[in-house]
Amino acid sequence: MNVSSTMYLIVCPLVFLAGFVDSIAGGGGLISLPAYLLAGLPAHYAIGTNKTAMSIGTFTAAVKYLKAGQMDLKVGALSAAGSFLGAFLGSSLALMIADNILKMIMLAVLPAVAIFLLIKKDFGAAADLSKQVSVQRLTVSSLVIGLVIGCYDGLIGPGTGTFFILTFTAFLGFDLLKSSGCAKAANLASNVASMIVFSVNGKVLVPLALPAALFAVAGNYCGARLAISGRSKYVRYVIFFVIGLLFLKMAAELI
Known part of the structure; x- marks a missing residue:
């Protein structure tokens, strides 16, 4: 498949924005x-x-959170292990689905995820209550969260980072920043697993993926710096902006 200049003009700027948003709140x-x-x-x-492209960008954000001390290493490692396995299974399943059917599934899932994020009014408002969680619950929850959301990421993907953040907050009591840090580790694992599956099956457009990866790295770096600096209160506004872009895109699909 050939890559045109129009593809670069469409993909690269939006991938930068995607990396920026993803490093703050997922999505x-x-x-x-x-x-x-x-x-x-x-x-x-x-x-x-x-x-x-997003594997490389997510790695940048994960390192940034790790260096800032905003990642629980045990939770990050356990959820990453589950996420890798889940994404491997999900990606393998995605390849079994016909292209037109898979696109229809994505067109249904994308707005549903966006609406869910829109009505989640307490997103990003939780305090850190992780010390109240038992070691057993932390271990089991990390693995299960990684496996389930990783499988979704391998099959479809959008909203994965946000789902990780929400579940780490709900089940493990982490605040937004620590949840985001652990989400980067889990999301990196699922991205890498999916990348391996699709690459082996010849479904990666490398000439487009490599420059897009550079924009993803830049976006993730800028977004992670903003989040770690303590200005994560803007996360909801970023998510709303993303949802607006998504619905514009969906409207264009129907015209």
């Missing part, structure tokens, strides 16, 4: 995946190329 896939579809990539190529 970057709500921008990046539609960007690849808008550029004309078939569904399988869109997912595979997106996972490749």
